[in-house]
Amino acid sequence: MPSTYLSLHYHVVFSTRRREPAIAGSWRTRLFEYLGGTVNGLAGQPQGIGGTADHVHLLVGLKATHRLADFMRELKKASSAWVHQEVGAKGFAWQEGYGAFTVSPNARDHVRAYIAGQEEHHRVRTFREELVELLERAGVEYEPKYLD
Secondary structure, eight states: OOSOOOOEEEEEEEEBGGGOOOSOHHHHHHHHHHHHHHHHHTTOEEEEEEEETTEEEEEEEEOTTOOHHHHHHHHHHHHHHHIIIIIOOTTOOBOSOOEEEEOOGGGHHHHHHHHHTHHHHTTTSOHHHHHHHHHHHHTOOOOGGGOO
16 A cells, blocks of 8 residues: 555543633634644644633544644643733643543544534533543543543
C-alpha cells in the first residue's frame, strides 16, 4: 500500500481551573470559534465544539504525527492566552489535565450531537457526574479524589 490512511478522532474534555464558572455566556461562542481555529492551526480538524461555564468538549480529528499531549498543551495555552488578551479575564486558566476518548467513525455524529447539547445536558447533571460517566463508559481507571 503506497500511502497511509487513518481515522483518528478524539472526544476531548477539559475544565476551567477549580471548575469555576469562568466562561461567560457573552463570549463563550467566540471561545469555541477560537478553539476551532486553533485546532486548524495545529493541523487538526475541528468537528464539534461546545461546553458550559466550567468546561469544554471538542471532537477533533488528528494526524498520525500528532502527539495528543502536545496538541492539548498548545490548545489550552493558546486559548487561555486568547481569553486573557481578548476578553480581559486575566485570572482565567484551564485546570491541569484533560479527558480524551477515541471515537469510531460510526459514533462521530452521536458525539457531535452530545457536544452540541451541553447546555441542556448540564441543567440536570454536573460536570463531575458527566466526567465519571465518560471515564467509566470508556473503561478508564481513575482516582475520585483527582476529579475535583
